[in-house]
Amino acid sequence: MNAHLDYVLHLADTTLVLAQRNSEWCGHGPILEQDIAITNISLDLLGQARNYYQHAASLINTANPNAQADEDSLAYLRDEREFKNPLLVELEKGDWAKTTLRQFLFSVFQDLQLKRLLHSTDTQIAAIAEKSLKETAYHIAWSSEWVIRLGDGTPESHSRMVTALNEVWEFTGGLFVPAPYELQLAGTIAADVSQLEKPWTETVSNVLEEATLSLPGKTFMQQSGKTGIHTEAMGYILAEMQSLKRSLPTATW
């Protein structure tokens, strides 16, 4: 299909997959307030994903009135290779350090991306960005507090943050490498993500410094998720998320 639709699906898949990952903490958070916090963040991301999927469905149905696409068919009935989320959001949730660090690294990126999408020539994307930005501010505040608290905490919490940073870092580079559909639309419908790495690194290194963690040096970066090639973790998360809809297509809940 066309780049415009691919791009909307990329935004949708990214928020949906992270929402699903974070929701794994529901009922398992370290304390009640934090369980509520991470599931609230999940809900925000899921709401954003729904807005993007509804928009994608209307693009599909406008082009082909017989398509009958809707948000559910796009979320539940597409296969792994069709999902266009960056690898960072699909990684297993790990411990609390990994979950909060990944959220922080993603939210700082998302905030920069959404600020550019306010000027998207697709007014629906711009409207969704305007709405989402208010939510992202809370996500950054919450996740950066955790990165600092754990990084600058006990020897145990510090070492967990160091481990988390080593685990997720190689998956951050892909955020800033535009997929072909992004490249085609950069500056019009899409944000030019290649320009976001510098401001992202600046914010991230400030928080890591306060957390007594060091910014990892230049290293090999994984880049494939946005083009549909995923890590081993992706099949499992899709299986869990999609199995009910696929085995009982008419079920409602």
Place this chain on the structure above:
Amino acid sequence: MKSFTADEIFRILETVADPEIPVLSILDLGIVRAVNLNGEIPEIVVTPTYSGCPATDAINTDIRLKMMEYGLPKIKITTRLSPAWTTDWMSQAGKKKLEDYGIAPPKPANREITCPRCKSPHVTCISHFGSTACKSLYQCLDCKEPFDYFKCH
């Protein structure tokens, strides 16, 4: 079918409550942005509070049910995302109702949050995320009661 004026439709909408905070009507909340009578069927324009607010679908259903009750079965509900909803759109009456209900109403950044029970300004934020997407969890340091604060948004 009986025809309604925009004022009459607004008066009906005044009776639709927020499912999460039933003391507030959807007009208090400021999410009804317009009622348009130019088309074939009346259009009600709604701006959701938070992207993932589960109340959004429930509110749309409640609007339809209430309109049906008043003899207006055919309406169109349009979701408008931009401009994004802000707590500035909440009515003064709504803010008062919130406080009486035990939820501290949204305050601009330079105004202090007070305990909805004892009115003390000595409060502390326990968590930025509360029982619903629109609220944070606070505690009063004087009467010691925890309370919800409706986030300024």
